[in-house]
Amino acid sequence: MTLDETKAGLDAVEEGPHPSERSTGSSDGKIDDPDGHPSVVALLLRFGDSVSGHRVSAGTQHVVWIDSARNLEILHWLRDDQDHQYDMISDITAVDYGAGRPIDVVYQLFSTVHKRALRIRCELPLDGLEIDSIVELWSAANWLEREIYDLFGVTFRKHPDLRRILMPHDYEEGHPLRKDFPLRGRFSRAEQTRRALDQSVEHSYIAEEMDLGRDPQQAAPIIGTKDGDG
Amino acid sequence: MSKRTVEFNVGRNPEMGVDGSVVDSPILPFDMPEPDLGTENMLINIGPQHPATHGVLRLVCELDGETVKRVIPHIGYLHSSFEKLGEYRTWNQIVTLTDRIDYLAPLIYNCAYVMAVEKLMEIEVTERCKVVRVICMEIDRIFSHLLWLGTTAIDVGAFTPFLYAFQERERIYKLHEAFTGARITTSATRVGGMMADLPEGWTDGLQDFIDTFLNTLDEIDRLLTRNQIHIGRSQGVGAISAEEAINSGFTGANLRACGVEYDVRKDQPYYDYETYDFEIPVGKHGDCYDRYLCRMEEMRQSVSLLRQALERLPGGPIDVEDPNISLPSKTDCMSDMESMIHHFKLITEGIPAPEGDCYMAIEGSKGELGMYIVAEEGGTKPVRWRIRPPSFVNLSVLPKLAEEHLVSDLIMINASLDIVLGEIDR
Amino acid sequence: MGLRDVLPGGGTSSVTGGMFGDGSPTFLTSKIDWIINWSRRNSLWPMPFGTACCAIEMMASAASNYDLARFGMERMSFSPRQADVLICAGRVPYKLAPVLRRIWDQMPQPKWCVSMGACASSGGVFDVYSMVQGIDTIIPVDVYVPGCPPRPEGLIYGLMMIQEKIREESLSRHFEHRAEDPSSVARPHANDAQVVGLTGPFGNSTQQEELSNKESGATEEPPEELIP
Numbered sequence: 003m004t005l006d007e008t009k010a011g012l013d014a015v016e017e018g019p020h021p022s023e024r025s026t027g028s029s030d031g032k033i034d035d036p037d038g039h040p041s042v043v044a045l046l047l048r049f050g051d052s053v054s055g056h057r058v059s060a061g062t063q064h065v066v067w068i069d070s071a072r073n074l075e076i077l078h079w080l081r082d083d084q085d086h087q088y089d090m091i092s093d094i095t096a097v098d099y100g101a102g103r104p105i106d107v108v109y110q111l112f113s114t115v116h117k118r119a120l121r122i123r124c125e126l127p128l129d130g131l132e133i134d135s136i137v138e139l140w141s142a143a144n145w146l147e148r149e150i151y152d153l154f155g156v157t158f159r160k161h162p163d164l165r166r167i168l169m170p171h172d173y174e175e176g177h178p179l180r181k182d183f184p185l186r187g188r189f190s191r192a193e194q195t196r197r198a199l200d201q202s203v204e205h206s207y208i209a210e211e212m213d214l215g216r217d218p219q220q221a222a223p224i225i226g227t228k229d230g231d232g
Numbered sequence: 233m234s235k236r237t238v239e240f241n242v243g244r245n246p247e248m249g250v251d252g253s254v255v256d257s258p259i260l261p262f263d264m265p266e267p268d269l270g271t272e273n274m275l276i277n278i279g280p281q282h283p284a285t286h287g288v289l290r291l292v293c294e295l296d297g298e299t300v301k302r303v304i305p306h307i308g309y310l311h312s313s314f315e316k317l318g319e320y321r322t323w324n325q326i327v328t329l330t331d332r333i334d335y336l337a338p339l340i341y342n343c344a345y346v347m348a349v350e351k352l353m354e355i356e357v358t359e360r361c362k363v364v365r366v367i368c369m370e371i372d373r374i375f376s377h378l379l380w381l382g383t384t385a386i387d388v389g390a391f392t393p394f395l396y397a398f399q400e401r402e403r404i405y406k407l408h409e410a411f412t413g414a415r416i417t418t419s420a421t422r423v424g425g426m427m428a429d430l431p432e433g434w435t436d437g438l439q440d441f442i443d444t445f446l447n448t449l450d451e452i453d454r455l456l457t458r459n460q461i462h463i464g465r466s467q468g469v470g471a472i473s474a475e476e477a478i479n480s481g482f483t484g485a486n487l488r489a490c491g492v493e494y495d496v497r498k499d500q501p502y503y504d505y506e507t508y509d510f511e512i513p514v515g516k517h518g519d520c521y522d523r524y525l526c527r528m529e530e531m532r533q534s535v536s537l538l539r540q541a542l543e544r545l546p547g548g549p550i551d552v553e554d555p556n557i558s559l560p561s562k563t564d565c566m567s568d569m570e571s572m573i574h575h576f577k578l579i580t581e582g583i584p585a586p587e588g589d590c591y592m593a594i595e596g597s598k599g600e601l602g603m604y605i606v607a608e609e610g611g612t613k614p615v616r617w618r619i620r621p622p623s624f625v626n627l628s629v630l631p632k633l634a635e636e637h638l639v640s641d642l643i644m645i646n647a648s649l650d651i652v653l654g655e656i657d658r
Numbered sequence: 659m660g661l662r663d664v665l666p667g668g669g670t671s672s673v674t675g676g677m678f679g680d681g682s683p684t685f686l687t688s689k690i691d692w693i694i695n696w697s698r699r700n701s702l703w704p705m706p707f708g709t710a711c712c713a714i715e716m717m718a719s720a721a722s723n724y725d726l727a728r729f730g731m732e733r734m735s736f737s738p739r740q741a742d743v744l745i746c747a748g749r750v751p752y753k754l755a756p757v758l759r760r761i762w763d764q765m766p767q768p769k770w771c772v773s774m775g776a777c778a779s780s781g782g783v784f785d786v787y788s789m790v791q792g793i794d795t796i797i798p799v800d801v802y803v804p805g806c807p808p809r810p811e812g813l814i815y816g817l818m819m820i821q822e823k824i825r826e827e828s829l830s831r832h833f834e835h836r837a838e839d840p841s842s843v844a845r846p847h848a849n850d851a852q853v854v855g856l857t858g859p860f861g862n863s864t865q866q867e868e869l870s871n872k873e874s875g876a877t878e879e880p881p882e883e884l885i886p
Contacts, residue, residue: 060352060590089478090494092593093620097606110591110602110620114478114494121591142481145628153315168308168657169788170753178787179316187787194787195795198752203760204277280757281707283736288709288754309754310709313786329783335711379714398721405718415718416711416807654710657751 039064041086041120049076054125063121070107070124074134077122080111081139087115091136094146096154100181105154107133126156135161153179170201273301280309284387284643287653289627291642298638303631307624310657318617322582323349323423326617331417333619334655337376337597339368339408341655342421347502348592348603349423353585355557360548361425362503367438367541368420369594370534374445375404376597376650377527377534384524384647385456388465393452400448403441410434423583424558425551435542442538449531457528466520470633470645473518480632481625484599485526486649490518496595510537520648527650557583582612591620598622598650621655691828698742698768699824701730702817705741707761709748712775712807716747719810729817738764743820744797745813749777750790762797767836770820773799774813776806798838 035058037043042064046053055067068076080088088111097106109122126133135158137143147158148167155177158164166173174197175188187194279290288309294302314333318326330345331338343365350357357365382397405415411434412418412427420427456462472482474490487494495512497505513529515522551558555574564571585607593602599622606616626649633649634642704726708716720726720734735741738761750758762771773793776782779802781791793799800823803816827835 057588059588061354063590065589091481092600093591093602093604093618095604095616095618095620097589097616099615108589108604110604112593114492114499117499119500119591119593121589140479140481142479142625142628145624146481149624166308168311170308175787178313183316183787185313185316185320185786191791191795194752195755195790198755198790199759199796201753201756203756280754281736281761283734287713309751309757310749311751311753311788312710312749312784313788317784317786332711332783335714395722398718399723402718402721402723415809416714 039118039120041080041088041118042066044083044085045076045080048079052076059121063119065121065123067123067125070126070133073107073109073122073124074136074139077109077111077136077139080120080122085116086113086118088113088118088120090114091140091142091146092119094136094143094150096150096156096179098154098179098181102128104128105131105156107150107156109136131155132157132159134159135164137161153177155180170198172201271296278642280306284647286383286647286651287656289646289651289653289656291630291646293639293642295639298640300634300637300639300642303634303642305627305630307627307653307656310653312654312658314658315617315619318614320613322612323585323614324582326614327421328417328419331419332654333621333658334376334596334598334652335416336379336652337372338416338418339372339420340376340594340596340601342418343369344592344594344596344601344603346421346423347594348590348605349585351592352588352590352605352607353423353557353583355424355552355554357425357552358549359546360429361550361552363541363545364426364430364550365421366503366505366508367538367545370537370541371404371407371438373534373597374531375401377531378404380527380647380650381452384644385452385462387643387647388462390456390459390462393455396448396452400445403445407434407437407441410437422551422558424554425549429550435545438538439542442535442542446532446535449528453528457525462524463521465640465644466524466648468517469520469637469641470648471517471519472629472633476632477518477629480629482599482629483622483625484596484650485523485530486599486626488512489515489522489526491516496593496600500593502592502594508537508540510540520644523648523650584610584612585614589616593620596622598652598655599626619655619658621658623649623651623653624656627651627656687828687830691830694829695824695827699821702742702770702820703733703735703740704731704817705738705744705761705765706734706736707744707746707748707758709746709750709754710777712747712778712805715807715810716745716774716813719813724810724814726814726817729814729821731817738762739766741765742768743770743772743817745772745774745817746778746793746797746799747774747807747813749775749782749784750793750796751788752790753788755790755796758793759796770800770823771797772801772803772813772816772820774803774805774816775808776804779804782806 042056045066045068046056049068049072052069052072053066054069057065059065077088080086090112091109092112093108093110095108095110097108099105104125104127107124107126109124111120111122112118124133131154133156135143135147137147137158137160144161144163145167147161148164150156151158151161151164152166152168165171169178176183178187189197274295276293276295277290278293279285280288282289285291290306290309292304292306293300312332314329317329321329327342327345330341334341347365378397378401382394382401385391385393385397408418409415410431412420472480472490474492477487477490478492478494482490483494491514493512493514496502498512510533513526513533515526555571556578559578560568560571560574565575566572587607587609589604589606591602591604593600595601600620601622602618602620604616604618604620605614606618608615630646630649633645637645706713706716708714718724720732726732738744742765744762744765746758762769771793773779777784777789778793779799781789783806785791790796801816801819803812805812808816
């Protein structure tokens, strides 16, 4: 890391963060020594054709890359099989390496029964940022996947409620945690302030919520919905 | 694994079923027919500016009278994009950001972050540093629980425990300040060690705190635990079963109150927690009252842990003695060329990381706090820094917990989840 | 017969000067001003718009150790309709900006605003896409309290400055004080010379060379009518 690169990182807030060019990140088909983690061994045996890589990271943590088309099936098996029983999903997140590289969706699993942790990664190409939602397996995935949609733009198929969670619902500048998104955002500060103040405070009564209070028999408008004052 | 089931039967609602489910006990006599009124459900908005939402949280509720039919939490009103900021900062510069995420337990976040980085870089810290970090984390666990206690009590109308809890927090503020110079935004850790060693006399201050804190806790206990109003408002409210809790991602005291013995300090131990003698309190019914009892007992266990940590606090260096990781001392820098070069490189460039990713989970005060770090070969800044906030996942369960409860119960449930919006929105 | 009729320059009153003369202080006005200002500044009801870490320090200021009740401010009014001073404690993202604006609008006059902490004053550490770079881009601010977070003593000092500001108010300049037109109140209009003059006696590190070049004893008096 040269001095210039470091300086550029701090000053270059107008562009996105320094994309990781040197990171191999992805699978490359390499399989590390799976011994010591029974789930990795079993995965390689049963779903060997869908496993595209494995690595032991940080000394003891096993990471397995799987085919993103089969994530639901494989995670289902990991959750329900008696020898593995990953009943807790600790975290779901995504990693953008930048420079046109695929985005990885990362699932961090933990089994309270066997006291084991496992990390599963699925690669998604930038022109195909879609993957099946696993909300039906773990309901914790609901908000975790919404956050990935909001910040990275990954669409989760069959997610019951896929909408922005941290940014305003009509945020137009893009998906903030992508590497090509500048730190200060794409609009000027004046434009951002103007848009913020233009937001109606009631607008968060989105389409689903506007139907909430409505009894099918009732014709009367409800305050706060688009039929009422709001 | 040692656990103690917390169960407190005094004044428990006789209408409660054996398995903890609430049995319908109507206020009106049974034979009075329900009048056939045309009703419609009401949509109300709580927050984001509200005293009882514990931060800028917005709850949109559909109410049938006073019963909550559906509640939808809206978050994002404190989104400060820590994770993106982290991609522009070197490893040690990020420590100052971590204080501001969970401002109720800053030392826990400081420790969690550098523990994840050290795990990625496979750095083993010194024995003294381990014990000092355990002390920091346990103090901040008490710190955070005290605020939870004060604000929960004030939400149900008890003002005095709030003042008592804040007076105890002032004593912890003084400890923070003596150690790091700041009351809240401590930034106490660095990769490979701490910002500085404990000042002289700090352990005496801590010993003083430990010796007298339990008196105040007992007083608050006397005010709340057997208080009929508090019991009436929290027993049977917001109950959830153990399987549903695990599946929804509940962690921390919320999960332990459901009867699940999951504590990261016992299940994925770090820093020799397996050698300390402590119990984790486990509840039974998964309601607000059990969460309250679990956290009260956790504070006592933390005091016991602090005592043990103080006893075993070893001497020796606090930072790893590797000049590629920890800053050399100033005297060395001024006299020795190599130290000066190391100092220069560490400050201007930072510590180079190996290729890889690392997920480090610790038991934070709110639940399982995870830090996921992705680094590139030789990188001095993270490629991705992800915080797995316990409150984020805990809050997502709120709609399930609050269904068919009253609005006032919704406030109690929200308080008992012990959320902090700083870490939810990051 | 409203306030506009008795104050100078107000409304369409045909009585020149009104009851309070032409704006210059008289015995009657200064006594009435004193009473009004005294009662206002000693019974401020803060509206705590706390978002993040500064809110915790604000809570600590209200608790027993630092005790805002000494100033008459223990009654934290969470309803803006009953509040006098808005303490914006913590960072404000753009998603929260319209809420802050609405809360400010809902507060009835006379009202003041304290921007507590670095994030509320200027965005603080967070020069990012989602953070408002200082709430004075949204609402008019009277006092800025720097710090990250400011100590409770710092917040108390800021509130005392509000009290000082109220002490200097006068009924004859009522409309000036209560004006909310952003172009006139949002930021102080001081030119560079005025800023140097203001900060000279206290030392301003950005102008060290300028100050050290001055003859001793040449620290000027700050100009009159600096900030209306």
